[in-house]
Amino acid sequence: MAGERPSASGRADPRTVEESWSSVAAGYREYWCPRLRPYLERAVELLRPLPHGPIAVPGCGPGEEVLLLAAKHPGRAIVATDPARGMLELLWAELRSRGLWHVLAAPGVAQDLSGSVLQAAAVLSCFTLQLLEDPRVALADWATCLRRGAAVTALFWPRPAPETPHGRLQAVIQRRTAEARPDWEPGALEALPSLGLRLVHDERVARTMEHASPEEYFERLVQAGPLQALLRRRGTGVIAQCRSDWLEDHGLVRKGGRWAHAPEARLWVLEATGEAHRPH
Numbered sequence: 001m002a003g004e005r006p007s008a009s010g011r012a013d014p015r016t017v018e019e020s021w022s023s024v025a026a027g028y029r030e031y032w033c034p035r036l037r038p039y040l041e042r043a044v045e046l047l048r049p050l051p052h053g054p055i056a057v058p059g060c061g062p063g064e065e066v067l068l069l070a071a072k073h074p075g076r077a078i079v080a081t082d083p084a085r086g087m088l089e090l091l092w093a094e095l096r097s098r099g100l101w102h103v104l105a106a107p108g109v110a111q112d113l114s115g116s117v118l119q120a121a122a123v124l125s126c127f128t129l130q131l132l133e134d135p136r137v138a139l140a141d142w143a144t145c146l147r148r149g150a151a152v153t154a155l156f157w158p159r160p161a162p163e164t165p166h167g168r169l170q171a172v173i174q175r176r177t178a179e180a181r182p183d184w185e186p187g188a189l190e191a192l193p194s195l196g197l198r199l200v201h202d203e204r205v206a207r208t209m210e211h212a213s214p215e216e217y218f219e220r221l222v223q224a225g226p227l228q229a230l231l232r233r234r235g236t237g238v239i240a241q242c243r244s245d246w247l248e249d250h251g252l253v254r255k256g257g258r259w260a261h262a263p264e265a266r267l268w269v270l271e272a273t274g275e276a277h278r279p280h
């Protein structure tokens with residue numbers, strides 16, 4: 001299919017990232033944002049910005065967490081970035097309609113947040129870290145954005161347990177593409193001192209999410225979510241194989257007339273020690 005660009009690492013190249021997230025932006029906001037909102041609310045609840053400096057939000061997407069932050073910290077400078085113009089356009093429209101002129105949203109990749117903001121009072125990253133080629137590079141960059149004593153609050157999808165719907169989907173994708181999800185969390189935790197960060201909070205956040213059917217869940221992952229990049233890299237044949245394998249044994253649970261699960265996210269609060277070194 002047009003735009004297919006395979007990558008040895010199993011991660012999409014920057015153009016595919018931009019195109020795929022732009023193309024799903026409206027669907028992502030419509031389908032996934034309401035389902036992810038309870039997770040974002042927990043992350044915003046934990047975020048404690050220093051009194052001075054902006055709050056930085058890499059990988060903001062359509063900006064649900066940006067709007068939650070703006071409501072909780074009225075008048076506070078917020079700098080949000082995302083590489084996908086389609087996502088930013090949704091956020092810009094929302095900021096205009098709410099008159100949030102002190103919130104800036106600009107193009108930028110998550111791992112180069114320091115190109116947009118320094119001396120931040122806090123960094124909030126939601127559901128982006130697990131998408132990156134090397135999350136440690138982004139964490140190192142975010143450490144350099146912070147004032148000393150400020151913290152990164154990072155909400156992300158960890159390696160899923162094998163029996164969960166996410167875990168079963170990962171296994172199917174790995175079988176059909178030979179792309180393994182990197183097990184980056186232990187290495188990132190080990191590297192924190194050298195990145196100038198210290199783990200001060202580590203929490204699992206699970207919230208129930210419902211879908212009309214397993215088919216709808218899969219379809220929304222492809223047409224409105226992270227599997228769009230896989231579709232563009234690998235094509236419709238591979239996606240169809242993954243779909244039929246996963247539907248045979250998906251792990252979603254019937255609840256009334258709907259299908260439910262409670263995917264577990266991970267929430268880290270990482271305080272800046274002021275001793276950052278960038279990894280090579």
Ligand SMILES: C[S@@+](CC[C@H](N)C(=O)[O-])C[C@H]1O[C@@H](n2cnc3c(N)ncnc32)[C@H](O)[C@@H]1O
Binds near residue numbers: 060111125128
């Ligand atoms: C799953 S969405 C999360 C959006 C929003 N933070 C939320 O929680 O709803 C991931 C976002 O990260 C962005 N992103 C930033 N840098 C990226 C990168 N290097 N690779 C992949 N996605 C990236 C995508 O454009 C997308 O908008």
